[in-house]
Amino acid sequence: MKFYALMLAAAPIIIAISTRYRFGLAILLGLSIIPHLAHPLWAHLEPLPTVFGQDYLSFPASFLYGGAAGAGGPSILHGLFLVIYGMWLGRTANDLLNGDGSRRNKARHALFIGIVLSTLISAGLWNWQAPYGTVRAISDMSLRNLNHPLYYALGTCAMTVAAWAALEFYDVQQKQYARFITFIGSSSLFTFSFGNIILILAPRVTTDPLFTLVYGLALLAVVVIMSLMFRWALDRGAQQRQSGEFGLAARFQSAQGEIVAGIHRAVLKPSQIYAKMLQSISQKPSARYVVDTSR
Structure with missing residues (x-):
């Protein structure tokens, strides 16, 4: 980070x-x-x-x-x-x-x-x-x-x-076709953080190349399934809340939303200042200053 x-x-x-x-x-x-x-x-x-x-x-x-x-x-x-x-x-x-x-x-x-x-x-x-x-x-x-x-x-x-x-x-x-795989992009931050946790916790195995390949693919499958379940839980929770239900998925989605909202409130002011600074910097001088030629 x-x-x-x-x-x-x-x-x-x-x-x-x-x-x-x-x-x-x-x-x-x-x-x-x-x-x-x-x-x-x-x-x-x-x-x-x-x-x-x-x-x-x-x-x-x-x-x-x-x-x-x-x-x-x-x-x-x-x-x-x-x-x-x-x-x-x-x-x-x-x-x-x-x-x-x-x-x-x-x-x-x-x-x-x-x-x-x-x-x-x-x-x-x-x-x-x-x-x-x-x-x-x-x-x-x-x-x-x-x-x-x-x-x-x-x-x-x-x-x-x-x-x-x-x-x-x-x-x-x-x-x-296969558009469902776009969940990888919408949950990339979750996959990055918790995927690293899984890889760190996974035992190190020293063996032949074939088993190493199978072991690596198994870990990859675990990370992908975990991210898919995370995305499904959020989408399912949003559907439950819209229909008036309040099941386990809805509670999970609500808790995740509260965490994100709390982070958003904490960094809102600094992020606004940073965004304005980037916007000002990205504009060319000719676009930032307008010369009054009417005088």
Whole structure:
């Protein structure tokens, strides 16, 4: 969560650069790639000095740039790429959904190029001499904790493919097939928090690759079923309350609503100030100031 908190704090700067300048987002995207290009250099940085005989600096340093052991990944500098790429993906998705024929074609070409580039980079970074070793490094989070470029290349490819497929299938073509899986998006915060709890509590098992795969799929199924039950309980509770019933699902939905309302009241004022600040920053100077030429 500390990563997201710092990204929100840096959001005004990112938004200002990306909206005020014509190529602002492209510049930010290019700058965010530099830490990944410098990957071989991070491991050769000198160890940080101790403070009063204690190693207090390694953890914040690893959180900032991944150059030391401690915080794992993604670091601030490395993870910034995914944030800015997500902004680019959002703009491209907007062109695909709301643009004219020319803008839609350009959006599709851009998404295709993004998939091809990320696939080629992933293939180039993959260890083909020991391909399963790379799979294991992905599954045990070694690549993530090392802030390895392959982790981000694979994530970029998967994110682009999933976003493009969903946009084309559900938004452009208005298909209804398997639309029930959209519960994953509406309960993503619940899935993130309680899914992590399940994965942390799950016993570590060291066994053959096949059983490891089955064990991983079983844990994934537990997380998905839990999220589906959560979404169903909220929807069922809302239906019960509308019909005048007050069963178990309605009580659960009411309690969840009270918790959310309490959080909303607690953060309402700061969030309004933050929203106004982002709105002011995102406007170009020409849009914020109107010159009176009548005098």
